[in-house]
Amino acid sequence: MNSTQRIYFNWYDHVFFAFMLLLSTAIGIYFSFTSRQNKNITNEYFMGNKKMFVFPIAMSLVASHVSSVTLMSVPADVYQFGAMYGLSIISIFFVCFATSYVYLPVFYGLQLNSTYEYLKLRFNASIRSYCSLLFIFNSILYMSIVVYVPALAYSQATGISIYYVIPFICAICTLYTTIGGIKAVVWTDTLQFIITAGAIAVVFILGLNKAGGIGNVLEVAKRGDRLSFDFDLDLTTRETVFAVLMHWFLTYIRLTATSPECILKFLALPTLKKAQQSIFLFCFGIILIKLIVVLTGLILFTIYYGCDPVKAGLVEKNDQLVPFYVADMAAGIPGLTGLFISGVFCTGLSTLSASLNALSATVYQDFISKYYPELDKNGRTGFIIKFLVVAMGAVIAVLALMVEHLGPILPLAISVSSITAGSFLGLFTLGMLCPRANSKGALWGIFSSTLIVGWMFIGSQWYKAQGLLKSDPKYLSVDNCTLDISLTNITTTMSIPQESNTIFYLYKISHYYYSLIGTTVCIAVGLIVSYATKSKKEVRRELISPVVHYLFDNKKKMKNFVTSTLHKEDGNYRSIYKANQILEDNSVEMTEFRTKTIT
Known part of the structure; x- marks a missing residue:
């Protein structure tokens, strides 16, 4: 290892990489031809005619959630700040049950192409349109980050500027997504996940061997304060146990239970039971990947303990640590570089393809077909959907070129996704678990x-850009470096004095709390406004989660008691009126109701 070492491609790496891209495109072409016989283009394009299988759906879900941010930025974050990120594994375990039994039964029963169509049925069309616009805006921003990371890795490997790589990534992904629909997305995701898993496994095993085994990795990590857990309740602390657990629980609930990317894949399965099976298989896969990337971060710390590559001037920024580490592992192993970059590239492609499919479905179902329903009859649906995929891909490519100026990737990705994550989760929770919630409460x-x-996000980013708000990593040094590095290459991290007293408190709150704040505010305000503006609109039972169906069952029993018992016994219409007033509160138990009414 020396100061000029970097990850690079040989001819066999180029061959492997090209083969992966050609195979992904071939899958899209194949499903393009097989779907032409289906007359229902929207059902075929978005839900695969409901003939998909559990395993590829689960692998597709894992692939679309294991983005390039996970593979590249999480190990670098663990290297700097410690293994607190690993607590997300606990959160995901509970996410499986909540998604399977609280949210998914509602969507599967309704069989909607767009999750935001639910909001129209539960509340009104204005809320549906508002949320669809927020989803489109947020997804495009987040996808630009997801595309940038593999472009950075590929640029390091080949020397080709990211200004050429980013349009190339978007063009390939847009091509097979456009021509193949959900089937192409799912099967290419499955292929790409296999490549990604292979890349992660090989690099992980080689790194673990070089680091001296899992025992030594944990020992060095403990010595370097990478295994400590902060239970502080201060909202401005970057990472705490409570913040990490709540953030990843809410984030993954929002992703798996309400996002169009996941719901469309669940609906492509023939039965609800199979959809629930795919969720648990997905959770097992995502937990395994999370565990490996966290351990990879600790392996990085073990290998470079006392000789930080960033401070030593071997890499420019922390987001380049993983490619630098792979270059170290790949020395003398032909093809490993190509495998790793292909894996990183695949994570970006799989996440982007799922998002493009969901974006096109949302735009078409929530806006175009809403105002131009005749398009479904004149055969233009397929052309418009494919045009939307191309347009979204182009916009994402343009925005991805600007990401390199926005700072560290992982905090940025979490912050961007959290702008609407908490709001959406809060809104769908209001709709499915709170029968008294109405459209005014949901909107506010x-x-x-x-x-x-x-x-909070805009203010925080502003102060970070000014250098007044930043999170210093845990101790890193170059004291044990044995490299031949001149002192001019060594950089030191000088903490810029933070004017904490002049920065508004909300801007200093950790990005891990954004989802919790968004969800809490949405539900709290929604319930307050709903109770203040009671609605006479009766909520359909199928729009409410099965876990609160007992409210409807109790209400039905109470109504039967009013009409059959009181009216027959004494004809006291005034008592019936009072009974109906009690019925307005769904929390009244049957025994309490009988006592009050009869008295």
């Missing part, structure tokens, strides 16, 4: 939530 809830979290 999501508006307040996005306004507050968006304001």
Whole structure:
């Protein structure tokens, strides 16, 4: 290892990489031809005619959630700040049950192409349109980050500027997504996940061997304060146990239970039971990947303990640590570089393809077909959907070129996704678990939530850009470096004095709390406004989660008691009126109801 070492491609790496891209494109072409016989283009394109299988759906879900940010930025974050990120594994375990039994049964029963169509049925069309716009805006921003990371890795490997790589990534992904639909997305995701898993496994095993085994890795990590857990309740602390657990629980609930990317894949399965099976298989896969990337971060710390590559001037920024580490592992192993870069590239492609499919479905179902329903009859649906995929891919490519100026990737990705994550989760939770919630409460809830979290994000990014707000990593040094590095290459991290007293408190709150704040504000405001503006609109039972169906069952029993018992016994219409007033409160138990009414 020396100061000029970097990851690079040989001819066999180029061959392997090209083969992966050609195979992904071939899958899209194949499903393009097989789907032409189906007359229902929207059902075929978005839900695969409901003939998909559990395993590829689960692998597709894992692939679309294991983004390039996970593979490249998480190990670098663990290297700098410690293994607190690993607590997300605990959160995901509970996410499986909540998704399977609280949210998914509602969507599967309704069989909607767009999750935001639910909001129209539960509340009104205005909330549906508002949320669809927020989803489109947020997804495009987040996807630009997801695309940038593999472009950076490929640029390091080949020397080709990211200004050429980013359009190339978007063009390939847009091509097979456009021509193949959900089937192409799922099967290419499955292929790409196999490549990604292979890359992660090989690099992990080689790194673990070089680091002296898992025992030594944990020992060095403990010595370097990478295994400590902070239980502080201060909201401005970057990472605490409570913040990490709540953030990843809420984030993954929002992703698996309400996002169009996941719901479309669940609906492609023939039965609800199979959809639930795919969730648990997905959770097992995502937990395994999370565990490996966290351990990879600790392996990085063990290998470079006392000789930080960033301070030593071997890499420019922390987001380049993983490619630098792979270059170290790949020495003398032909093809490993190509395998790793292909794996990183695959994570970006799989996440982007799922998002492009969901974005096109949302735009078409929530806006175009809403105002131009005749398009479904004149055969233009397929052309418009494919045009939307191309347009979204182009916009994401343009925005991805600007990401390199926005700072460290992982905090940025978490912050961007959290702008609307909490708001959406809060809104769908209001709709499915709170029968008393109405459209006015929902509108004020999501508006307040996005306004507050968006304001916090913009203010935080502004002060970070000024250098007045930053998170210093745990201790890193170059004291044990044995490299032949001149002192001019060694950089030191000088902490810029933070004017903490002049920065508004909300801007200093950790990005891990954004989802919690967004969800809490949305639900709290939504319930307050709903109770203040009671609605006479009766909520359909199928729009409410099965876990609260007992409210409807009790209400039905109470109504039967009013009409059959009181009216027959004494004809006291005044008593019946009072009974109906009691019925307005769904929390009244049957025994309490009988006592009050008869008395």
